[in-house]
Amino acid sequence: MKDMFCFQCEQTAKGTGCEVSGVCGKTPVVAGDQDKLVGACIGLAKAVKKTAATEATDACIKKALFTTVTNVSFDDESLKVLVACVDKMKEDLDPTAEDYDMAKLWDDNEDIRSLKTLILLGVKGVAAYAHHAAILGYKDPIVDAFFYEALDAVGSDLGMDTLLPLVLKTGEINLACMALLDKANTETYGTPVPTEVPLTIEKGPFIIITGHDLHDLKLLLEQTECKGVNIYTHGEMLPAHAYPELKKYPHLKGNFGTAWQNQQKEFATVPAPVLFTTNCIMPVKDSYSDRIFTTDMVQYPGMIHVGKEKDFAPVIAKALELGGYPEDKEM
Numbered sequence: 001m002k003d004m005f006c007f008q009c010e011q012t013a014k015g016t017g018c019e020v021s022g023v024c025g026k027t028p029v030v031a032g033d034q035d036k037l038v039g040a041c042i043g044l045a046k047a048v049k050k051t052a053a054t055e056a057t058d059a060c061i062k063k064a065l066f067t068t069v070t071n072v073s074f075d076d077e078s079l080k081v082l083v084a085c086v087d088k089m090k091e092d093l094d095p096t097a098e099d100y101d102m103a104k105l106w107d108d109n110e111d112i113r114s115l116k117t118l119i120l121l122g123v124k125g126v127a128a129y130a131h132h133a134a135i136l137g138y139k140d141p142i143v144d145a146f147f148y149e150a151l152d153a154v155g156s157d158l159g160m161d162t163l164l165p166l167v168l169k170t171g172e173i174n175l176a177c178m179a180l181l182d183k184a185n186t187e188t189y190g191t192p193v194p195t196e197v198p199l200t201i202e203k204g205p206f207i208i209i210t211g212h213d214l215h216d217l218k219l220l221l222e223q224t225e226c227k228g229v230n231i232y233t234h235g236e237m238l239p240a241h242a243y244p245e246l247k248k249y250p251h252l253k254g255n256f257g258t259a260w261q262n263q264q265k266e267f268a269t270v271p272a273p274v275l276f277t278t279n280c281i282m283p284v285k286d287s288y289s290d291r292i293f294t295t296d297m298v299q300y301p302g303m304i305h306v307g308k309e310k311d312f313a314p315v316i317a318k319a320l321e322l323g324g325y326p327e328d329k330e331m
């Protein structure tokens with residue numbers, strides 16, 4: 001019997017699936033909780049066939065699916081809380097709707113499993129985009145309705161003739177959702193302009209912010225104004241420099257480091273805190289665990305999590321405590 005099963009990303013073991021533990025660091029316990037969470041979302045999708053979805057269920061299903069994307073959450077406690085939250089919503093809508101056992105999918109006929117997995121992994125990505133658009137007040141009812149349609153299909157006994165068109169529709173919905181997020185970002189932060197991004201880390205206190213939540217970056221820039229703390233993007237946050245409403249902050253100085261997968265080496269000696277806003281967190285090494293902060297759906301056991309109130313004071317205090325580099329440093 002396998003300890004777990006996951007083949008949702010390019011890191012997957014032997015190119016076929018992680019069955020003992022995740023190459024990404026995901027444990028069998030976390031994998032099991034993520035399967036339960038997706039199974040609960042499928043139950044919720046079945047429940048909305050009886051009682052209509054609400055804004056609350058839309059928000060919940062987006063957060064839940066986003067949480068199961070690779071390198072977002074390694075924290076089984078917060079996953080269990082989310083499972084309970086989705087189950088409660090499902091029971092309120094239809095007490096007879098049952099959670100789906102993901103083992104049925106993993107053990108299914110390979111063609112059916114492949115088609116259903118394309119749909120499931122597709123909507124996980126859509127959920128991440130839709131969640132970020134919703135943070136900025138942008139929603140698309142067609143996109144929101146598709147989460148239930150797609151998940152209901154994953155949890156139903158359907159053939160290839162039905163699943164294949166749904167795979168194509170997943171792609172169409174994904175494009176629509178990308179357009180939604182682009183509209184949300186450009187109407188909120190302006191149309192991106194070509195921007196030169198410095199790679200020199202100036203001396204003095206600084207914070208590294210990674211992931212792709214522009215709203216978190218904006219709040220961090222506001223909270224660090226005139227505090228003597230500079231801000232550097234990392235990884236997927238790099239494009240933030242091109243948005244006029246973000247680049248106007250003089251203490252948004254540049255970009256730290258290289259690709260996300262080099263973080264365990266690059267964060268080891270950095271004299272600054274790192275704030276993770278979305279997927280890309282790798283197993284945290286002891287050498288820098290005192291400097292890692294998470295927010296939104298990102299969770300890692302033992303790391304300080306900044307909640308919905310978005311008070312980044314602990315991150316700023318850590319930046320001032322660590323003090324940054326004594327001299328300008330070329331990356």
Ligand code: SF4
Nearest residue numbers: 006008009018022024
């Ligand atoms: S997300 Fe983690 S557990 Fe899943 S395939 Fe990728 S490396 Fe393996």
